[in-house]
Amino acid sequence: MSLKVAEDASLFAKAGRALGWSFASTAFGRLSTLVIGIALARILGPEEFGTFAVAMVALLAVLSFNELGVSLAIVRWPGEPREIAPTVATISVAASCFVYAVCFFGAPFFADAMGDPTATPVIRVLALSVIISGLVATPVALLQRGFRQDRKTVADLTTNWSSALTSIGCAVAGLGAMSLAVGQLTGALAGAILFFRFAPEGLRFGFNRRKARELLRFGLPLAGSSIVVFAATNVDRLMVGALLGPVALGYYVLAVNLSNWPISIFSQPVRAVAPAALARLQGDAPAMRTAFLSTAGLLASVTLPACVLLAAVADPLIRFVYGGVWQPSAPVLVWLAVLAAARIVFELVYDYFVVIANTRVVFTVQVIWLVALVPALWFGATAGGLWGAGAAQVAVALLIVLPIYLYEMRRVGIPPGSFTWRLALPAAGALAVAAIALLAARLSSIDLVVLSIAGAAALATIALLGYRMRGVLRSLRTVGATAE
Structure with missing residues (x-):
């Protein structure tokens, strides 16, 4: 075996192990906090959830660019990452502190614009997470670079559990929306301590002017893009809150959280590993394209059936799990689950171009996505309420964003036919899951029965699709060798 083949085999073995840890971390973290999330929804209700959602939109906005995009440079830096880590840490923390100051003083204006002035203190507490995010940006990037998802798993689970348990304790004590902010901050602090401990170099500050210029040249376009990505993926919450009020926003956020489950469990673990693995293949374009297409097929096989399942059982799922008070969330969940399937595919394509x-x-x-989405959301929300807001987003994603991505992929050597063919069978399986779920709902009025039948159909479909693609799993480990 040649040296190149051995190195590539080792790379994909590391990526495979990292992906396994990343998936286990995310799946266990999400599942372990499911019951707590349900309890919080039942304790707080839509209005308190709406207030917290206003604050969370503000936090997500600043997190999209708070470290100026420089930490990602560690993942794809062609040289030794230790040479830029101190400069990355300094830029990240300084930028995050500045962003928090802006957020603190701007909180009252943002809360008023969202129709909920009571959200101001919640925003200010929650936004402290921005500084923590800047502190851990470098350690997290170093762990990703080294495929140390095992260590990241421990830190992520600590973050999730600390956040969830603190939130529910504060909610029972009567803190309302502030309980979620305190919980989020507590979890971030607990996770940060472990990230500092686990990272290869810990946290070191320094500043190299030449490296800083290189990092900013790389990071600022990504930071600008991240702002637009945030706006494109969160302008729905901004407009729902502004147009329909905080209570409607509470219903909407619950639907968003549910629709994000397939993204969190399947897409995010892949995104934690795929960029680093693809970056190692930058010198072998055919191998990188093969790895990308294989990853897209695998990802679609598990996520499309899961997303369609959520859409098909939205009504009994909301009613059975969260109670009748949350029933207005069901119609919008149908559309948001379909949107989640599209976003999972788009995020992988996004990472490839990065x-x-x-x-x-x-x-x-x-930018095009955002420009098209704003008027579509305004029309959808004013004409159809929550349901219309969800439908507008699906229309923009499928009719505008998807064709653009297919065109751009063709320009870099990935034929649209090859890409869509990888998604064809998973899409057919997802439609079969939807048909079974709708038939079960028609034949039975018992929510648990409907959910059980539909869930079993989805699991069986995912298992069959995964078994069919077992060869792709093996090829991912040796794609570098076949491209030699």
Whole structure:
């Protein structure tokens, strides 16, 4: 076996182990906090959830660019990452502190614009997470670079459990929406301590002017793109809150959280590993394209059936798990689950263009998406309420964003036919799951029965699709060798 083959085999073995840890971490973290999330929804209700959602939108906005995009440079830096880590840490923390100051003083204006002035103190407490995010940006990137998802798993689970248990304790004590902010901050602090402990270099500060210029040249376009990505993926919450009020926003956020389950469990673990693995193949374009297409097929096989399942059982799921008070969330969940399937595919494509340093595509697509989404959301929300807001987003994603991505992929050597063919069978399986779920709902009025039948159908479909693609799993480990 040649040295190159051995190195590539080792790379994909590491990526495979990292992906396994990443998936286990996310799945266990999400499942372990499910019961706590349900309890919080039942304790607080839609109005308190709406107040917290206003604050969370503000936090997500600043987290999208708070470290100026420089930490991602560690993942794809061609040289030794230790040479830039101190400079990355300094830029990240300084930028995050500045962003928090802006957030603190701007909180009253943002809360008023969202129709909920009581959210101001919640925003200020929650936004402290921005500083913590800046502190851990470098350690997290170093762990990703080294495929140390095992250590990241421990830190992530600590974050999730600390946040969830603190939130529910505060909610029972009567803190309302502030309980969620305190819980989020507590979890972030607990996770940060472990990230500092686990990272290869811990947290070191320093500043190299030449490296800083290189990092900012790389990071600022990504930070600008991240702002647009945030706006494109969160402008729905901004407009729902502003147009329909905080209570409607509470219903909407519950639907968003449920629709994000397939993204959190399946897409995020892949995104934690795929960019680093693809970056190692930058010198072998055919191998990188093969790895990308294989990853897309695998991801679609598990996520499309899961997303369609959520859409098909939205009504009995909301009613059975969260109670009748949350029933207005069901109609919008149908659309948001379909949108989640599209977003999972788009995020993988986004990461591919980031790895090949085609920031023009990354930025342009997000701008077009945002420009199209704003009027579509306004029309959908004013004409159809929550249901209309969800439908508008699906229309923009499928009719505008998808064709642009297919066109841009063809320009970099990935034929649209090859890409869509990888999604065809998973899409057919997802439609079969939807048909079984709808038939079960028609034949039975018992929510638990409907959910059990539909869930079993989805699990069986995912298992069959995964078994069919077992060869792809093996090829991912040796794609570098076949491209030699």
